[in-house]
Amino acid sequence: MRALLIVNPNATSTTPAARDLLAHALSSQVQVRVVQTTHRGHAAEVARRAALEGVGLIIVHGGDGTVNEIVNGLLGAPEPGSMRGVTIGPIPPVAVVPGGSANVFARSLGINPDPVVATNQLIELLTLRERRRVGLGHCDGRWFTFNAGLGLDAQVCEAIDASRSNGHAATPARYVRTAIRTFFRNKSLEPALTIEVPGHDPVEGVHYAFVSNSSPWTYLDERPVRVNPETTFDSGLGVFAMRTMAVTPSLRVVRQLLTPGSQPKSRKLFRMDDVPRVRIRSRVPIGLQMDGDYIGMRSEVEFVSVPDALTVIAPSRA
Template sequence: MHVLLIANPESTTQTEELFRRVIPQLMEIEDLRLEARFTHYAGHAEEMVQGMTREDFDVIIPAGGDGTVNEVINGLLGPADGDVRPHGELPALAVLPTGSANVFARALGYPADNYAAAQMLVDLIREKSTRTITLGTWKGDEEQKRWFAVNAGFGIDAEVIARVERARSRGFAASPLLYLQVSVRAWMKAQLHPPQISVQATSTDGEEMSHKDVPMMLASNTNPWTFLGPLPVVTNPGNSFDSGLGLFGLTSLRGFGGVAAMMHLIGVGHGRGIEKLIAKRTIIFDDAEQVLLECRSGQRFQVDGEYEGKPTRVELESIPDVLKVFAPHEVPLPPTMSWPRHAAKYVRDFIRVRAV
């Protein structure tokens, strides 16, 4: 088994201790040959893997967050406008999560703690535990169609990502406090000047959905949609890597109902009373195959946690059975699991892996 590890030598989250744990264990796997290459600028990982086939490497391990995973996926699969390369011809993907969120890895079933996730990665490769997953594509205005693995959308999430990127470029760390401050500002801006997003969607079984001038619309390829630290944010409980895209929107952000709807979005307030209050404000559409988003009010757009400018029109599509990944075959993540239980699992993994 020929394995390529891609890492960023300048990353502050990819510690020597983590690699000292992972690399010796990988090298102990029978018939495994490991090669490491380093990225030096944004987009380098994508360039590095372009055109690679199973004859080059059996497995590619991107060490990083969702942005790095996105680069590797787009490099391997190439432009989404053309014919999709059969996954049997491509190297399988095994993620070593070292980013700040790692939504893709955690939705696949990796633990929240990076060291525990690294141990799982080694075990999965040793056991050759793989599955084939669905990916999304997006095309904005005149841009080339590209792949995404996690989520995409106009609205508050894209505003938060753009503001955090700006703060990081000025030397601020991407801490939970920074995200909280930026989120509050984005929320206030949306109150004064709410986005006007129109959406049309068709599911894999032909069902259609259409809404106009909604202030928030998300498309997710995963469940959970994202995470707040160790805590999952579930928008579409029925969504998974085996189905189409899950769409979640809010028809209004104003008043107490708007606050309740946003709290519901991050997993707070799932009682009957709150559910009844926000029922008329939420848009949930599962297993979407084709999606058209239009936003002519100059709003930001994000893909896999990366700011992608202000397109006025974005086409999304779900493509099944595209990529082979190393992951557990079953991901036991009940949507009703409470935040305290998730936090307890995170603390448990954190203690266990450091006690080794």
């Protein structure tokens, strides 16, 4: 089988040694060709071309942003009135060897975050021909694999993107510091969001909202952060919307997010699991992020759950 290994050399934990080890190890299982990305959007272009050429497997060595690019390159933009992607020919399965800072998608699939261990795991999965279908989320003309959000998290992602451009690594500590600064900078602002879920009255007075396609929502080093613990790649979307920026109730919810087995709840929190779609409106333009990448300012976004959208090389169930 022909395989394409797409490497983002600028990802946080991607190294030439790990890339060479991965390529060498894969050569025992597949006929592999290596491409290193050189610019934003390059991974999507390469993946799309590989699918058209009949490549049988796409392997990603990079972070969540690179994975997102490749998924969007493979599936394309949905047809009007449908969530079916505009694609030509079969879509090859995707395998991920983590190379970023959080690697949420891969870890949520049960892939080890250590690139060397993950390489051995991938070889075993290929030998056993183990794979699974996963659902994805879609909004604003793009696919997302694990989460999206409007407001607070989008501002954090925007700030992290800017710090990366200035040569700063995207570490968990930097995310925490940035999130704290962003929270206090925005705590006095009036809520702007309204959440609309089918079969439910509109929820107004929302400051920020997270939409999940899986759980955890993210990781802080080894610790998972679970905003919608019941949301999985096999269910609908999870919605987590805060109607306060007060410090005390916010800290209570944060503690719940970091407590294993906890189901986050608060009088000021609107949370639902297994939602087929959700529309979020804002009275002023507000930031949107998908899979940790800042997308831009939006006034209205509809998020849709798309079951069985992608085949991945991963354990049958994480």
